Amino acid sequence: MLKAVVVGAGLAGLAAARQLVADGHEVVVLEARHRVGGRVEGMTLEDGTPLELGGQWIGEGHDRMRALVAELGLTxxxxxxxxxxxxxxxxxxxxxxxxxxGAVPTLSPFALADLAQGLRRFERLARRTDLERPWATPDAARLDGQTFETWVRRNLRTRAGRAYFRIACEAVWATETADVSLLHALFYAHSNADLETLLxxxxxxxxxxxVGGSVRIAEAMAAELGERVVLGSPVRRIVQTADGVRVETRAGEVHAADHVIVTLPPTLAGRLEYDPVLPSWRDQLTQRVPAxxxxxxxxxxxxxxxxxxxxxxxxxxxxxxxxxxxxxxxxxxxxxxxxxxxxxxxxxxxxxxxxxxxxxxxxxxxxxxxxxxxxxxxxxxxxxxxxxxxTRGCYGAHFGPGVWTAYGEALRAPIGRIHWAGAECAPRWNGYMEGAVRSGEDVAREVGR
Amino acid sequence: MLKAVVVGAGLAGLAAARQLVADGHEVVVLEARHRVGGRVEGMTLEDGTPLELGGQWIGEGHDRMRALVAELGLTxxxxxxxxxxxxxxxxxxxxxxxxxxGAVPTLSPFALADLAQGLRRFERLARRTDLERPWATPDAARLDGQTFETWVRRNLRTRAGRAYFRIACEAVWATETADVSLLHALFYAHSNADLETLLxxxxxxxxxxxVGGSVRIAEAMAAELGERVVLGSPVRRIVQTADGVRVETRAGEVHAADHVIVTLPPTLAGRLEYDPVLPSWRDQLTQRVPAxxxxxxxxxxxxxxxxxxxxxxxxxxxxxxxxxxxxxxxxxxxxxxxxxxxxxxxxxxxxxxxxxxxxxxxxxxxxxxxxxxxxxxxxxxxxxxxxxxxTRGCYGAHFGPGVWTAYGEALRAPIGRIHWAGAECAPRWNGYMEGAVRSGEDVAREVGR
Known part of the structure; x- marks a missing residue:
């Protein structure tokens, strides 16, 4: 019997599988696509130049990624x-x-002061967020009851100051300030050190x-896992029984295991069929965390x-x-x-x-x-x-107003033998390759215990 | 060949099928449950007393429902x-x-004035919303960039005034003021006459x-449709080809037709498999309209x-x-x-x-x-x-900040031969049985042309 079926061969899924195998367990990784990497993808130009079509950066403080890159013989x-x-x-x-x-644009003294004060206020609030439990942040209801846009309008007085935060929002979350809960913006900045570091x-x-492209990381992990990684196998249904799980693909294949680790982004995880059906707090969460x-x-x-x-x-x-x-x-x-x-x-x-x-x-x-x-x-x-x-959207998922405080607990909590991993599940370095790998390894250690 | 497969035997689906049949077309209605009615459900106590477990009310102005009730011999x-x-x-x-x-609670004169002014302001904004295209409402970006909660905090000064709007929000949308876009709250109130009428x-x-319970409406429509309504047939996949659609159920049955009318709430419609896959603007909408x-x-x-x-x-x-x-x-x-x-x-x-x-x-x-x-x-x-x-949530779906302005157009726009109906799609009486029936009939007339 397999210890776990891992759904998705992105970085989280591959890292989870690799950790389980290192701990002496057997796994299968089911990947919908005919390639590994998920939101990390490579292509090669005719002259051999690699292009990175998805996630590509390793930032300061992304220590697990640095170690992993070294372990895999990459640079x-x-x-x-x-x-x-x-x-x-x-x-x-x-x-x-x-x-x-720390470089700041050439602006009028008034706009510079406005921007500096806005950044200071934002970082002061961000530092107070509870990374493990954002809903337990002081004053969470008020912070989660407003959009990032509302905060920008209230706290920045100049057009330049507002433009800075709006461009930053698009650059970090690939969405508009109207779409994001202030609490989420603060949590995410803190999770990734601070807004300045993010940018x-x-x-x-x-x-x-x-070197060679970020997809090399996924490919190297997949090579280690060998035939445990099954490509072209989109999962459709997860059945929990008294003594295990049964994971069914669209093609009708069935994989039985003790556990299943679902590494899909929340919105896609919510689209699988579950038997028994998921409890409402988990299902309603996945209705509310768009890419x-x-x-x-x-x-x-x-x-x-x-x-x-x-x-x-x-x-x-x-x-x-x-x-x-x-x-x-x-x-x-x-x-x-x-x-x-x-x-x-x-x-x-x-x-x-x-x-x-x-x-x-x-x-x-x-x-x-x-x-x-x-x-x-x-x-x-x-x-x-x-x-x-x-995938259905990148860079990652974001939380609109009200979602962290109402549903945050459901993000990582296992449902019986179903465990959740992925960049969205990481308290530290949320949304990055670093967060994905950490999340996968953390869940693998829990499952492997 | 069928004119249409209708997905879902709630009021929208049944009304759509009934309209198509009245216009001389043949249809099949595929219903996941072993009953009709969707979010309208009945049960009967031992002594024969009917209980209404879901939607039950016909409001003032719900003229289509009144006519339908009469057509079906109900009272x-x-x-x-x-x-x-x-x-x-x-x-x-x-x-x-x-x-x-129009009755207002016994409150201090200060609270009464606050509440009266808040209601006046809300209704004045609500009347300006564009029901067919909420994103085209004057100042839509600003209204959609904030939560209803932000508006309540800014416009109501007293605890009683704020409590009134927050209870109203829960009563109307079964969610908190933090979760709803101000633009959505305004649109919805206008769609249903005004906030006072909603309450x-x-x-x-x-x-x-x-009399006998609202489910009688669904049952009477289903009786007219006879064997065209297939219960216990959850749809899993919709395939569009050059000359039609193929709708596949979880049990593997396949129904071919010229068109398909999907009447599921947006979040559930987004969970079906589509071939070819839906364009991103439609898919990302369904990631953002929770129940x-x-x-x-x-x-x-x-x-x-x-x-x-x-x-x-x-x-x-x-x-x-x-x-x-x-x-x-x-x-x-x-x-x-x-x-x-x-x-x-x-x-x-x-x-x-x-x-x-x-x-x-x-x-x-x-x-x-x-x-x-x-x-x-x-x-x-x-x-x-x-x-x-x-179902995965009631009373209906709501739009968080940013969603109407970014994705509103995708709510009703057909994708090839796939058409969308349901209470969420109705410009007038959105969210009510009235809106569901109107939406179903409107789409049926389009498809039947």
């Missing part, structure tokens, strides 16, 4: 950052500025990348031409539709890759247009920041994560 | 109301007051009941003893856990039935306890209002709508 390199200046488009003005943590490259959440909205797009050039001009390839913009751009070139000499996100409202709008239209929109944004040399990329690639049947 | 009667006084528990004080539309009995949304939280509970007594004491059996309370009570006795001489709702936070908490504990909680609430005669009901019955696999 990291720095995101291209402080070698050049970043481009800022704010309130109709385009400027460049030095790229280092930063050096000493921040975007600090490092994996963000993002399309990740790439323009490839013969070389990273912007570097020679003292630019680091990064853009932060309130114009859009692509508001965040990074130099995503490989660490070795080769093509120049600019990567941009359609996030939140922009993603929802542009998902209804054609790839050609999105290509043109990305290129137009890049030309504004990098000049006419950006006008003719040799390649365009994209991944609309909302359209993926087995 | 209505008035909810027991102005023959007695209702009981109010507010801020630790219990009083009784006359029961008529009222005479000349309000709770005005009339159906409310309610347990409907009944205490049955040998007679409606409260009537002789000049009480109409109604309670509105900020104490709880049962905050709203009605005299739900049948119109003929017989037992006395008091019906109470565990709503919102109370429903979520009390769902985790036993039926005996909920019975004791309901009885304790009734004893406070109706004295020791309420202490020993001869029967207790309940329906936890959150626990129902094929």
């Amino acid at each position: 990291t390199f720095r995101t291209y950052n402080d070698e050049g200046r970043l481009t800022l488009e704010l309130l109709g003005r385009r400027t460049t500025m030095a790229a280092h943590k 930063a490259v050096d000493r921040g959440a975007q600090q490092d990348r994996v 963000g909205s993002v399309i990740k797009a790439f323009a490839v050039y013969p070389e990273p031409f912007w570097r020679a001009r003292g630019l680091n390839g990064q853009v932060a913009s309130d114009v859009g539709p692509v508001k965040v751009v990074f130099d995503n070139s490989p660490p070795t000499p080769g093509p120049g890759v600019l990567m941009g996100f359609f996030e939140g409202a922009a993603a929802r709008t542009w998902a209804r247009r054609t790839p050609d239209e999105r290509r043109a929109a990305l290129v137009a944004c890049l030309v504004r920041s990098f000049g006419p040399d950006a006008a003719e990329p040799v390649g365009y690639y994209e991944r609309d994560w909302m359209a993926e049947e087995f | 209505t009667f008035r909810t027991y109301n102005d023959e007695g006084r209702l009981t109010l528990e507010l801020l630790g004080r219990r009083t009784t007051m006359a029961a008529h539309k 009222a009995v005479d000349r309000g949304a709770q005005q009339d009941r159906v 409310g939280s309610v347990i409907k509970a009944f205490a049955v007594y040998p007679e409606p003893f409260w009537r002789a004491r000049g009480l109409n059996g109604q309670v509105a309370s900020d104490v709880g856990p049962v905050k709203v009570v009605f005299d739900n006795s049948p119109p003929t001489p017989g037992p006395g039935v008091l019906m109470g709702f565990f709503e919102g936070a109370a429903a979520r908490t009390w769902a985790r306890r036993t039926p005996d504990e909920r019975r004791a909680a309901l009885v304790a609430c009734l004893v406070r209002s109706f004295g020791p005669d309420a202490a020993e009901p001869v029967g207790y019955y309940e329906r936890d709508w959150m626990a129902e696999e094929f």
Whole structure:
């Protein structure tokens, strides 16, 4: 008899399975897709250049990821950052500025003071959140009773100050300030050190990348697990009996085990069939934790031409539709890759247009920041994560108002022999690859006891 | 070939099928349960008394329901109301007051003025909402960017005024003010005339009941449809091809048709499998429109003893856990039935306890209002709508902040040959039996063209 069936071969599922095997247990990992990695995905250009279509960064403090990368024989390199200046488009003005943590845009003294005070207030509240039990945070009902947007309107007085927080929200959650509970924004910032760290490259959440692409982590774990990982097997139904679980795939295969670890994002976990049906507090939670909205797009050039001009390839913009751009070139000499996100409202709008239209929109944004040399990329690639049947939105799930306080306890609590893992379940580094791996390993240790 | 497969034999599905058949088309209605009615459900006590476990009221202005009831040979009667006084528990004080539309609680002049001004402000905003396209309401982004709770805190100054709106929110949406977008609260009130009408009995949304129970409406429609209604057939998968749809049940039956009309609440519609998969704007909508939280509970007594004491059996309370009570006795001489709702936070908490504990909680609430005669009901019955696999929450779905403005268009827009109907889809009388029937008939006329 298997110790566990693991549903999903993303980082959480692979890490859970690997931990269980290390502890001497037998497992099967059922993956809906014909590849591993989940929200981490790779592709390779004709010349061998790897592109990362999904999650890619290892940030400062992501210690488990660093150790795992080393265990798997992989290496990291720095995101291209402080070698050049970043481009800022704010309130109709385009400027460049030095790229280092804590850098603030060139603004009027009034806007600067407003932004500084807003950040201070936000961080002060964020530090008070209870990471294990956000609903037990002091004053949780009031914090969870309002949107992040309400807080921004109340606490920022200048257009620039408000724009900063709204761009930050799109960059971090791929959704709008209207959609997110203030308590969730605070919890999430605290879970990932603080808002500044979330937005930063050096000493921040975007600090490092994996040589060869982040998908190598998933592939290396899957290689260790060998035939335990079954691809192309979407799970449809989970049956609990007195002495175990039975996990049924859409193709009609049945896997019996002592436990099942479901690593799908909450909204997808809620779409499986369960017998007996899940209790209402768990089911109603999964009705209320939607995924963000993002399309990740790439323009490839013969070389990273912007570097020679003292630019680091990064853009932060309130114009859009692509508001965040990074130099995503490989660490070795080769093509120049600019990567941009359609996030939140922009993603929802542009998902209804054609790839050609999105290509043109990305290129137009890049030309504004990098000049006419950006006008003719040799390649365009994209991944609309909302359209993926087995993801249905990225970067991760967010909690709207009222949800943490009413349903938070149901996020990780097992239902009999059903356990929940994934980036959304992590108290620390929630939403990141780091959180996913920690969550998978934590649950595996519980199950393996 | 069938004109349409209708998914769900609730009022919307039955009304859609009936309309199509009336227009000369052939249909099949697939119902997951072994009964018709969906969120409308009946049961019969040993002495023949009907209980209504789900939706039951026909309000003022519900003209389609009135006509339908007549077409089906059924009759209505008035909810027991102005023959007695209702009981109010507010801020630790219990009083009784006359029961008529527009009645306001006995409060301090300051609280009364506060409440009156709050209601006036709310109704003024509500009247401006665009019922067909709530996202096109003037100032929609600002209204949808905040919770109803934020609005209540800003616009009501007194504890009594705030308590009134919070109880109203629980009574109307079975959820808390933190959970609902202000724009949704406004839209919904306007869709149902106004907030006062939503809360009222005479000349309000709770005005009339159906003799024999509301389920008779569903049963009579199903009887007309005969073998076209297939019970015990949960739909699992919808396949669209070039020339039609194929609807597959969990048992593996396949029904082919020109169209499919899905009448499930949005969150459940989102859990079906679709081939090709649904576009992201539709899928992400269904991740964001959760069902409310309610347990409907009944205490049955040998007679409606409260009537002789000049009480109409109604309670509105900020104490709880049962905050709203009605005299739900049948119109003929017989037992006395008091019906109470565990709503919102109370429903979520009390769902985790036993039926005996909920019975004791309901009885304790009734004893406070109706004295020791309420202490020993001869029967207790309940329906936890959150626990129902094929409903997963009542009264209906609500929109949190940001959802109407980002995803509203996806609520009714067909996806190829897939059409959406149900109480949630109705511009007028949204959330009520009236809205469900109108929505079903409207979609049937579109499909039948």
